[in-house]
Amino acid sequence: MRTRLTTINPGRTILLRGSVRPGILVQEAEAPFSQLPNDVFVLRWQGLAVDMDLCATMAAEQCDIIYQTCGTQSFGGLDRGRTLSEMDEELISMLSPFYTPKMNYAATPPAAMLTRVFWDEPVLGPILIQRDLLTRTASVLVYSYQEQGE
Amino acid sequence: MAANWFSAPAPVIRRARAYFAPVNRVTQTPVLFDPSEQGRFGLDTPPSPWISLGWIQNLTRKSASKTSPLMTGIPSATLEQVRETLQAQISFQFLSWTKLTMALATGSQHMNLLAPASGAAPAADGAQASAAVIPQSGSTSSSIVLSSTDASKFIAGSIVAVDVDNTGQTGFVGSPVAGAYVRQALTDVDYIRRVTFNVALVSQVTSTGLTLAEPLPGGAPAAGAKLQAVTGFVDREGGSFYLEWSALFLLEGSQGERVFFHYPRLQSMSGAEEAVVPLDGKHQNGQSRVLLKGQFLALPVTDPLDGERVVCYRSFLPAANALV
Numbered sequence: 001m002r003t004r005l006t007t008i009n010p011g012r013t014i015l016l017r018g019s020v021r022p023g024i025l026v027q028e029a030e031a032p033f034s035q036l037p038n039d040v041f042v043l044r045w046q047g048l049a050v051d052m053d054l055c056a057t058m059a060a061e062q063c064d065i066i067y068q069t070c071g072t073q074s075f076g077g078l079d080r081g082r083t084l085s086e087m088d089e090e091l092i093s094m095l096s097p098f099y100t101p102k103m104n105y106a107a108t109p110p111a112a113m114l115t116r117v118f119w120d121e122p123v124l125g126p127i128l129i130q131r132d133l134l135t136r137t138a139s140v141l142v143y144s145y146q147e148q149g150e
Numbered sequence: 151m152a153a154n155w156f157s158a159p160a161p162v163i164r165r166a167r168a169y170f171a172p173v174n175r176v177t178q179t180p181v182l183f184d185p186s187e188q189g190r191f192g193l194d195t196p197p198s199p200w201i202s203l204g205w206i207q208n209l210t211r212k213s214a215s216k217t218s219p220l221m222t223g224i225p226s227a228t229l230e231q232v233r234e235t236l237q238a239q240i241s242f243q244f245l246s247w248t249k250l251t252m253a254l255a256t257g258s259q260h261m262n263l264l265a266p267a268s269g270a271a272p273a274a275d276g277a278q279a280s281a282a283v284i285p286q287s288g289s290t291s292s293s294i295v296l297s298s299t300d301a302s303k304f305i306a307g308s309i310v311a312v313d314v315d316n317t318g319q320t321g322f323v324g325s326p327v328a329g330a331y332v333r334q335a336l337t338d339v340d341y342i343r344r345v346t347f348n349v350a351l352v353s354q355v356t357s358t359g360l361t362l363a364e365p366l367p368g369g370a371p372a373a374g375a376k377l378q379a380v381t382g383f384v385d386r387e388g389g390s391f392y393l394e395w396s397a398l399f400l401l402e403g404s405q406g407e408r409v410f411f412h413y414p415r416l417q418s419m420s421g422a423e424e425a426v427v428p429l430d431g432k433h434q435n436g437q438s439r440v441l442l443k444g445q446f447l448a449l450p451v452t453d454p455l456d457g458e459r460v461v462c463y464r465s466f467l468p469a470a471n472a473l474v
């Protein structure tokens with residue numbers, strides 16, 4: 001997703017732990033923050049289900065992707081609707097194709113595994129409005145197969 | 151040692167893709183698909199002459215072949231089985247309306263509504279058409295060279311049909327796909343352009359000709375071919391013509407594995423029918439999508455490998471590193 005975002009919108013970045021990174025992060029992999037950062041995609045892993053009746057166990061995990069914006073300063077925030085729409089489009093583009101190689105990030109450097117991670121189309125929730133802040137949550141069911149040794 | 155294989159469960163797919171290739175009706179030659187050579191093509195770039203029909207849904211295959219036992223002995227018991235009939239059916243819904251998908255889903259011949267001549271009397275299949283124009287030398291499958299007078303008769307965004315005049319031909323007509331079977335000579339000079347599949351959208355018009363948004367299925371205009379504007383399409387319930395095509399269906403699994411169903415010869419076995427599907431399942435009376443429904447009968451070919459008669463090939467290309 002991070003690599004895809006870099007291609008889709010290289011300008012969407014975040015300064016995190018002293019370095020500029022693509023504007024997407026996994027909440028549980030960062031230090032806790034009191035409020036979500038604007039104009040970036042925040043991934044939150046939720047429910048988990050497994051199907052063990054297969055020759056390789058399949059895991060299905062719900063991933064909520066939360067993003068919010070107040071628009072841009074140059075437009076005084078009046079473009080916040082358009083800005084959120086841009087993030088909608090970026091998210092949909094990032095999710096296609098609906099698979100990616102499974103990587104082992106516990107290894108250094110990360111190692112490609114044998115199978116793919118794949119997912120369904122996103123379910124985009126309604127826009128949540130808090131004063132000038134627009135927030136949307138998209139849910140994606142992500143599937144993967146357990147490989148030997150996992 | 152790191153594992154270098156995995157045990158792959160049943161393929162998980164999102165949707166199926168369909169591809170079309172014309173059957174040469176005169177020589178009764180279908181187009182064959184070789185999964186060993188061509189199986190890893192890009193979904194949007196099938197090998198020639200296959201043409202993508204886009205995504206389909208509710209793909210259902212049914213074998214209607216019948217076997218019966220050969221009984222011997224007292225009391226009789228099955229000695230062996232014999233195949234009495236060979237038949238298979240396939241049905242699905244197209245997720246797009248195009249000339250090809252509409253034509254395949256209808257049970258009869260499918261026609262182009264040619265742009266009418268000024269003041270022509272109305273007709274259910276389209277009125278008498280305005281005069282055809284002649285492509286000039288240098289035309290290609292995606293660029294039609296015309297005189298400036300002829301070019302001015304077309305506008306960007308219009309559809310054009312390219313094929314020869316009807317001069318009383320009988321038999322299968324239309325190129326590259328036989329669009330009709332003419333039993334007795336017809337007088338409409340535009341008849342073949344009414345039934346041809348050689349149509350395309352005009353993306354640009356200049357004083358020297360037309361640029362097409364996608365290539366003509368039949369390639370560069372053949373000698374004697376002419377060009378007419380098309381306003382839409384029409385088909386009929388009834389008639390005696392059955393369109394025949396070579397079909398390829400692809401299920402791509404989540405791990406990159408591929409399942410192909412290749413039917414060398416398919417004919418529609420039902421009339422034109424649509425499925426209306428609400429866009430929002432919770433709002434049944436709201437906006438609905440109209441899908442073309444197709445139901446097809448597979449016809450046999452003789453496999454040159456061993457002389458067996460077959461109606462369908464199912465092939466499977468496993469995912470990389472998957473146990474087989």
